[in-house]
Amino acid sequence: MRRSLVAVAAAVAVSTLSACGGGGSSMSSSSSAGSSGTVTVTEHEYSIKLSSTTLKAGPVHFSVKNQGGMPHELVLFKTTLKANALPQKNGVVDQQGSGVEKISPELDNINAGDTKTLDVQLTPGSYVAICNIAGHYQLGMHTAFTVS
Ligand SMILES: [Cu+2]
Structure with a gap:
């Protein structure tokens, strides 16, 4: 369990992501208090990264930083489809x-x-x-996460 959480954290921990909870270990796991706390989302052209991809059910607070050079969005879908395989229409999901x-x-x-x-x-x-500005999804602005 702990090993997989560390692996997930390592996968998303790029240099632009700074832990807001202070301390390197606080971002590697969901809080144990029955809540996911704040999930930091970092957006660029053209990517979306979450500070944790395994969240707890209930209220979730996302803090979305646009570190790119143009406007972006954050749209969430519950789906069993792959992140890059959502239904599309007119250039958007x-x-x-x-x-x-x-x-x-x-x-x-x-x-x-x-x-x-x-x-x-x-x-x-x-x-x-995802970011659902026309074309952004197709260029890579999508990421999967799970809630349990
Ligand atoms: Cu975008």
């Missing part, structure tokens, strides 16, 4: 497409350099986080 359940609300217009926060209630399952 089809939010009414089959196999995806959109989580509301979403974050729009996160300007370059800005940080916005999103609070949602998540039930156990598999999820994909």
Whole structure:
């Protein structure tokens, strides 16, 4: 269990990601208090990274930093589809497409350099986080995470 959490943390721990909880170990696991605490999301052209990809069910607080040079979004879907295989329509992910359940609300217009926060209630399952500005999903702005 612990070994897999460390592996996940290592996979997402790129140099641009700084732990907001202080201390290197605090970002390597979900908090033990029955909540995922703050999940830091870092967006670039064209990628999305989460500070943890194994979250606990219940209220989840996302802090989304746009470290890119243009506006981005954060849209969450509950889905068992692969992160790069969501239904698409007109250059964006089809939010009414089959196999995806959109989580509301979403974050729009996160300007370059800005940080916005999103609070949602998540039930156990598999999820994909994307930016749904036309073309961005296809260029790689998607990442999977699980809630248990
Ligand atoms: Cu984007």
